[in-house]
Amino acid sequence: MPNTISDLPLEPFKIKVVERISLPPREVRERELEAAGFNLFNLRSEAVYIDLLTDSGTSAMSDEQWAAMMRGDESYAGSRNYYRLEARVQEITSYAHVIPTHQGRSAESLLFSTVLKPGMYVPNNMHFDTTRANVEANNGNAVDMLCREGFDMDSDFPFKGNMDVERLDAFLAEHGREAVPLVMITVTCNSNGGQPVAMANVREVRKICDAHGVPLFLDACRFAENSFLVREREEEFADRSVKEIAQELFSYAVGCTFSGKKDALVNMGGFFACNDDELARLLTEKLILVEGFPTYGGLSGRDLEAMAQGLEEVLHEDYLAFRIGQVRMMAAALEEASIPHIKPAGGHALYLDAKAFCPHIPPAQFPGQALSTALYLEAGIRSVEIGSLMFEQGDADTGEAMHPELEMVRFAIPRRVYTTRHLQYVVDAIIRLYEKRDSLCGLEIVSAPPRLRHFTARLRPVQ
Secondary structure (H helix, E strand, C coil), X not given: CCCCHHHCCCCCCCCCCCCCCCCCCHHHHHHHHHHCCCCHHHCCHHHCCEECCCCCCCCCCCHHHHHHHXXXXXXXXXXXXXXXXXHHHHHHHCCCEEEEECCHHHHHHHHHHHHCCCCCEEEECCCCHHXXXXXXXXXXXXXXXXXXXXXXXXXXXXXCCCECHHHHHHHHHHHCCCCCCCEEEECCEHHHCCECCCHHHHHHHHHHHHHHCCCEEEECCCHHHHHHHHHHHCHHHCCCCHHHHHHHHHHCCCEEEEECCCCCCCCCCEEEEEXXXXXXXXXXXXXXXXXXXXXXXXXXHHHHHHHHHHHHHCCCHHHHHHHHHHHHHHHHHHHHCCCCECCCCCCCEEEEEHHHHCCCCCHHHCHHHHHHHXXXXXXXXXXXXXXXXXXXXXXXXXXXXXXXXXXXXXXXXXXXXXXXXXXXXXXXXXXXXXXXXXXXXXXXXXXXXXXXHHHCCEEEECC
């Protein structure tokens, strides 16, 4: 595990194209933040120096991917690029049906709008924001069943993304197939630190699902990163290739949703894949209505080709070692400075423990959002809150606000974009801010929509 920059694996690439960035002056950052309503999603990109808001759609594509785009077949029906993508997905997943979509949340929307009836439940190790929103938008109940170790930020438990199998078994026994159309596992688990799910846990979940007649699906956005961490942390897989591990991972599920903007290394794209002929037929009919013909699904041919190429490159093990090594280097530097963060480091992002970083700010004043906006003012870095602003819910009986157990700030690392020195700059800024953390103040909402409010809410400092 890399503890310093010198311990980090060498970059398995060289830089061919660069994009100019610059740090806006402090007074400009203050003005931009106020205009954005203290919501970093509302910032213009040129007002940001280092952008770690998300790793979704922010990857740098390779020369092979750019070359692949020149082979785009823009035929409305039967594009050869679709068949190349289909073959690549089938090689990794072995699923018979591959339905392209313009991004992962579209695959989620197709699935949940088809299988959910009002009042049904969808168990997950831990839903992320769009997954939860798509369940709830279709009048379903998103139920998180993360293992208890997943809530202990200081634990070194290697698979904090695991599902609580005992709770799942009891839940399915209570509610039955009529109320639970599917179970889903998110790999890696984004909502608690990009933590991996053990293969042993996936096997156990599949056994429980089979016993109750409920199908198992994967939210597979970061399947390659999860597979890499399985090889490192699960002794059984120490001598297996990442590709072989991924193939076994998919074998325990009957289908998946996938955002190509993560582990397919592209800026737009996704798909749904499964082995269920009837489900595929229903989703394809809906796809034609809202996304496009089944062989393009809302994407251009060149986008399909770039995604097919990206699914090959994401399984390059030197790439995965370097990418995950960057996150570990950042986590090791914060550990040395005694700054609270989620341990062990996950696959795609560094996560600060906002509760411990600024304990004087109560959950009702959004400590994660306060911390992320303060860091933007400090150094022009854009991160994202994963806490009460994103996941606060109202009690079904009283309407009282229910705050999530975890209050975090995520620094998602775009793939093949920032150098190690850029990330060292981020670490240095976090350390500086920690030294004056008592000066941070909470925020309150000025306006917000009822769902996915963190994307567009406007806030202000608490007076």
